[in-house]
Amino acid sequence: xxxxxxxxxxxKTHFKSSIFVPPIAHFEPKRVGFRQTWLSKAPxxxxxxxxxxxxxxxxxxxxxxxxxDGIGALSTASDSYSAxxxxxxxxxxxxDEIASCQGIRIRRRPPTxxxxxxxxxxxxxxxxxxxxxRNILEEIVWNKDKELRERKxxxxxxxxxxxxxxxxxxxxxxxxxxxxxxxxxxxxEVKKASPSRGVLRENFNPVEIAQAYEKGGAACLSVLTDExxxxxxxxxxxxxxxxxxxxxxxxxxxVIDAWQIYxxxxxxxxxxxxxxxxxxxxDIKYMIKICKMFGLAALVEVHDERELDRVLGIDGIExxxxxxxxxxxxxxxxxxxxxxLEGDRGEMIRQKDIIVVGESGLFNPNDVSYxxxxxxxxxxxxxxxxxxxxxxxGIASLFGKDISL
Ligand SMILES: O=C(O)c1ccccc1NCC(=O)[C@H](O)[C@H](O)COP(=O)(O)O
Numbered sequence: 001x002x003x004x005x006x007x008x009x010x011x012k013t014h015f016k017s018s019i020f021v022p023p024i025a026h027f028e029p030k031r032v033g034f035r036q037t038w039l040s041k042a043p044x045x046x047x048x049x050x051x052x053x054x055x056x057x058x059x060x061x062x063x064x065x066x067x068x069d070g071i072g073a074l075s076t077a078s079d080s081y082s083a084x085x086x087x088x089x090x091x092x093x094x095x096d097e098i099a100s101c102q103g104i105r106i107r108r109r110p111p112t113x114x115x116x117x118x119x120x121x122x123x124x125x126x127x128x129x130x131x132x133x134r135n136i137l138e139e140i141v142w143n144k145d146k147e148l149r150e151r152k153x154x155x156x157x158x159x160x161x162x163x164x165x166x167x168x169x170x171x172x173x174x175x176x177x178x179x180x181x182x183x184x185x186x187x188x189e190v191k192k193a194s195p196s197r198g199v200l201r202e203n204f205n206p207v208e209i210a211q212a213y214e215k216g217g218a219a220c221l222s223v224l225t226d227e228x229x230x231x232x233x234x235x236x237x238x239x240x241x242x243x244x245x246x247x248x249x250x251x252x253x254x255v256i257d258a259w260q261i262y263x264x265x266x267x268x269x270x271x272x273x274x275x276x277x278x279x280x281x282x283d284i285k286y287m288i289k290i291c292k293m294f295g296l297a298a299l300v301e302v303h304d305e306r307e308l309d310r311v312l313g314i315d316g317i318e319x320x321x322x323x324x325x326x327x328x329x330x331x332x333x334x335x336x337x338x339x340x341l342e343g344d345r346g347e348m349i350r351q352k353d354i355i356v357v358g359e360s361g362l363f364n365p366n367d368v369s370y371x372x373x374x375x376x377x378x379x380x381x382x383x384x385x386x387x388x389x390x391x392x393x394g395i396a397s398l399f400g401k402d403i404s405l
Pocket of ligand 1: 323
C-alpha cells in the first residue's frame with residue numbers, strides 16, 4: 001500500500017525539465033490507475049481517430065504553445081499549470097481511444113470539454129465539441145469525474161485506512177451459502193432509487209433493510225453509494241457496517257479511479273464493483289491488484305460476450321457479474337446470462353472456478369432456477385426485494401422458500 005500511495009504522489013514529479021513545476025500540493029493527479037501510467041511514461045506516440053498521429057508528451061505541448069503564442073518560453077507557474085491541464089486533457093482523449101479499441105463505448109470526457117487554453121490539433125477540438133453524454137451510463141461516469149474533483153487527496157485517506165474495520169471474506173460467504181442451501185447465494189441490494197425505475201422505496205432506512213436482508217438469509221449485501229442517480233451514499237455503507245451487520249458488503253459504485261477503492265475500504269466495504277463497460281483492461285488489472293492488497297473482493301461486471309472475453313483474459317478474477325440490464329438502454333433480458341455462459345466461455349469459467357453472479361431483473365423462483373441452470377452460483381437482487389414491506393420476507397418469495405435456516 002505504501003508503495004502504491006507513494007507512487008501516486010511521485011507521478012507529480014514527472015513534469016519537469018523545461019517546465020517550472022509549482023509546489024506538489026497543486027497537482028494531485030486526477031486518476032491513480034491507467035492514466036497515471038500514461039502520464040508517467042509520456043511522451044507517447046498514438047494514432048488519433050482518423051487524424052494521423054501526434055505526440056502527447058510534454059515536449060510537444062511546450063512546442064505547440066511556443067509556436068502559437070510566440071513567446072518562446074514557458075517560465076511562469078500559470079503557463080506551466082496550463083500546459084499540464086492541456087496535457088491532462090489530451091491524455092484523457094487518448095485514453096478514450098484505447099478504451100474504444102477494447103470495445104468500450106463509454107467515453108471518459110469530462111463535461112467541461114477541452115481546457116480553454118487548448119492549442120492542440122483542430123480535429124481534437126471539433127471531435128470534442130458538444131458536451132452531451134450519449135446514454136445514462138456515460139452521464140453517470142462524467143458526473144463521477146466531476147464529483148471526484150472534490151475528493152480529498154489520497155494521502156489524507158491513509159490514516160483513516162489504518163482505522164478501517166477489517167475486511168470480511170466476500171467470496172467465502174458466497175461459496176458457503178451455495179454449499180449450505182444448494183441455491184445461488186444471495187447478494188441483496190440496498191438501493192433507494194435507480195435511473196430506470198425511479199424511487200423504489202419512499203420509506204428508506206438502509207440499516208433496517210440490511211438487517212432484514214441478513215435475517216432473511218442473504219449471504220452478502222450490496223450497497224449503492226452513488227448519490228445523484230441512486231440516492232445512495234457512502235454514509236449508508238458506513239452505517240450498515242457500524243450497525244454490526246455480519247454479511248460482507250459490496251460497495252456498488254461507478255469506479256473510474258483507484259481513489260474510490262481506497263475510500264470504499266475506509267467506509268467498511270469488503271468488495272467493490274468494477275464495470276468492464278467503463279474500465280479498460282489495464283485499469284481493471286491495476287484495480288484488482290489494489291483490491292488484493294486490501295483483501296477486498298472485486299466483482300467484475302460484464303454485459304456481453306466481448307466484455308466477458310476481455311475479463312476472462314485477466315488473471316486473478318474470482319467473481320464475474322453478468323448483468324441482464326443493458327446499462328446504456330435499460331433493457332432487461334435474463335436470457336443474457338444463458339447466452340453468455342453457453343459453450344467455451346462457460347467451460348472456461350468452470351475450469352477457473354470463477355463464481356458467476358447473475359444480476360438484475362430477477363423476481364421469482366422461476367427466474368432463480370433459470371439462471372442457476374445456466375451456471376450462476378450467486379444472484380444480485382435489488383428491486384424485487386427492496387420494494388417489499390418486509391424485504392426479508394421478499395427473500396423467501398424470491399426463492400420460493402425460507403433460505404435463512
Ligand atoms: O438500475 C438501473 O437503472 C441502472 C442504470 C444505470 C446503471 C446501473 C443501473 N443499475 C445497477 C444494477 O445493475 C442493479 O442495481 C442490480 O443489478 C440489481 O438489479 P435489480 O434486481 O433489477 O434491481
